[in-house]
Amino acid sequence: MTEGTGFLLILSGPSGSGKDSVIRNIIARDDKTVVSISMTTRAPRGKEVDGKDYYFVTKEEFQSHIDNDEMLEWAQYGSNFYGTPKAPIEKWIAEGKTVILEIEVQGADKIRAKNPDIMSMFLLPPSFHVLEERLRKRATDSEEDIKARLEVAKSEIGRASDYDYIIVNNRLEDAVEDALEIIFRHRRHLRESESQDEFYYGHQYKELQVDDYIDENARVLPPIEDFSERGLK
Ligand code: 5GP
DSSP states (O other), X not given: OOTTOOEEEEEEOOTTSOHHHHHHHHHHHOTTXXXXXXXXXXXXXXXXXXXXXXXXXXXXXXXXXXXXXXXXXXXXXXXXXXXXXXXXXXXXXXXTOEEEEEOOHHHHHXXXXXXXXXEEEEEEOSOHHHHHHHHHHHOOSOHHHHHHHHHHHHHHHTTGGGXXXXXXXXXXXXXXXXXXXXXXXHHHHHHOTTOOSOOOOSOOOOOOOGXXXXXXXXXXXXXXXXGGGGTOO
């Protein structure tokens, strides 16, 4: 019954929005969802393990994977390169898996350019202040790196409206619940193409500014026509 229900799901969000925790919890709760392991030229952080969190490679190795057309997408983030190896993805999709790509906005653009129907979610921290606190608590990055990540985060937040869903990670359990509901709904839609289920993708969102935010009880931000009701400017 899994045939035809495999799909790719992009998850983006600024560094510190909690993408890793959300993904870990989704995978623990849903054995049909897997996460693509990216390749990066940055050094391992804290307890990160090669082949589990990332494939850590040199710039030369990274370049050779690009030259051999082995990357689905890649992007530069700060001074490092990050990319999605192609090989495992097709196999997972054929097996009916939901494959999460945890990637930044440029990589998402590249994949969307080739697959306009791809499903995507953007994870927002409840406020910019909280994001800053989370990055500082992590204490594995240098002050310079934290500042650079905050700058990147500002411009990334402005891109949230390009995603099908915007989930606010206020309480981790809620964010996981919301993401799972979206995944299940999409899977059901693929399984029952004649389904009466409402098909939620392609929402139109208001462009977000960093200090726009955000209703502290917001979970999945409503599409544009609902914004006035939620008290968002
Ligand atoms: P970090 O250094 O915090 O692990 O990741 C920095 C950024 O790179 C995050 O926004 C993360 O989503 C993104 N990233 C991780 N893997 C990939 C990838 O394979 N491709 C792209 N485009 N971005 C990635």
